[in-house]
Amino acid sequence: MNMLPKRPRLPRFSYRGSFAYSITITTHDRNRYFTDGEVVSLIMPIMDDCCRKDGFVIHVYCFMPDHLHLLLQGQARESELKKCIPYFKQLSGYRFKQKYDKNLWQPSYYDHVLRKDEDLHAVAQYILLNPVRAGLVDDYRDYPYSGPQHLKV
DSSP states (O other), rough: OOOOOOOOOOOTTTBBSSOOEEEEEBGGGGGGGSSSHHHHHHHHHHOOOOOOOTTTTEEEEEOOOTEEEEEEESSSTTOBHHHHHHHHHHHHHHHHHHHHOOOBBBOOOEEOOOOTTOOOOHHHHHHHTHHHHHTTTTGGGGTTEEOTTTTTO
16 A cells, blocks of 8 residues: 655644745656756746745745755735645645646645744755755856845855
């Protein structure tokens, strides 16, 4: 029997409001879909649109070969992460399936709610330096699938 992964949401937290989140979403079977600029170009506008519609700003993103890192922050009391991320995954997965006839995402996602004492800039640095730690580039600014590139790390 194929067991689905546990949904790692905090049981007593609403995931609503102006909180900042570090998100990791993994591709189906850890396939390396994000080594192709065409795939990233397909997903980026969907990600931007879903976040904007649900009241989130994307501080940083990084498409690693088999997963996506996001640093998001709600901009309104109504900004709801548990609505935004599933909708983004559903819509991007649908478009990917239409184009490539493959599943894009694994079920669920990992989130970390940043506490007030956590440094947003330090989390952004960590995300942007992922391609360097993985040996994909020597300088994070050379990695084509992350941004914003102007952020100094």
